[in-house]
Amino acid sequence: MEIKRNHIINEKTILFYGVLYKNGELFTKVIEGDDMFLVAMTPLQFINQSLIKYGSDLKGALNSSKKLLGEKQKKYPIKISLSLDIYLFPTKSIKREDCVWFAPTSPAFNGIRRFCKSACTSRRICRLHY
Numbered sequence: 001m002e003i004k005r006n007h008i009i010n011e012k013t014i015l016f017y018g019v020l021y022k023n024g025e026l027f028t029k030v031i032e033g034d035d036m037f038l039v040a041m042t043p044l045q046f047i048n049q050s051l052i053k054y055g056s057d058l059k060g061a062l063n064s065s066k067k068l069l070g071e072k073q074k075k076y077p078i079k080i081s082l083s084l085d086i087y088l089f090p091t092k093s094i095k096r097e098d099c100v101w102f103a104p105t106s107p108a109f110n111g112i113r114r115f116c117k118s119a120c121t122s123r124r125i126c127r128l129h130y
Helices: 043-054 058-069 107-115
Strands: 013-020 026-032 035-039 078-081 086-090 100-102 118-120 126-128
Touching: 013 043, 026 043, 043 058, 043 078, 058 078
Parallel strands: none
Antiparallel strands: 013 026, 013 100, 026 035, 078 086, 086 100, 118 126
16 A cells, blocks of 8 residues: 655545554555555644644644534534635544544545445535444
């Protein structure tokens, strides 16, 4: 599997999650459309690096989400890019290595609906049960 060193989240990113690489290092497995590859960063490093490229950072994105949604949430979505309509949703606590991040606003996300239990109410809004 291809390993990328400098990659950022983009409109094609459907989902990603942490995997242990050969040497025990935590890398990120990314699915973009029909492509699957590894990024030589942890998922949180991958998110933070992407946010920095788009003009923010992970701490600021989480603080914004907490302010908007309230402090009692356990899983906060993160806005990666408003202009590109990229939002990420975690399936578990972001501190967990087995957290899967998905981007339901990605046009490529439509192709993986069959793998999810989803009930779509419109073209842009899907309710995922996980």
